[in-house]
Amino acid sequence: MALIEAVLAAIESLEPGEKFTYQQIAAAHGVNQSTLSRRHKQSHVLHEAKSINQQKLNPQQELELVEYIKMLTKRGLPPTREMVQNFASCVAKEPVGEGWVTRFINRMKDYLTSQ
Known part of the structure; x- marks a missing residue:
């Protein structure tokens, strides 16, 4: 579980627009590609929802x-x-x-x- 979190942090540290594939990153870090992809996409959705909830006006x-x-x-x-x-x-x-x-x-x- 901590390994997935570390890999997600590595993805987030990439430059905006920098190309990557879940397959390459998963293979390089020895994690499951589908788990990595699902968790990364879920973290983006949660981040967007959080920012909307923090706005003064919707x-x-x-x-x-x-x-x-x-x-x-x-x-x-x-x-x-x-x-x-x-x-x-x-x-x-x-x-x-x-x-x-x-x-x-x-x-x-x-x-x-x-x-």
Whole structure:
């Protein structure tokens, strides 16, 4: 079990985009290929689910906030960063920081571009 964990850590340490096959890595470390593949894929799913659960707003709430911002902008009242922060805090039912606003704007830049 610890060997599989070590091999998974080795896979995670590869450079992004670096090619590998489970068959090669399994053979090099003497582990079962199907076990390695299944565990690695499962760890990715769990990591993605964890990051979604840690977000202040879920993806649907973020899209609704984008639509609200667009509506205000269309009416000639584009919200300030502080207003976006207040809107998000109300939806999240907990305070969001200035950093959250920056990351939100970066995540949604394709939806929030000025025309």
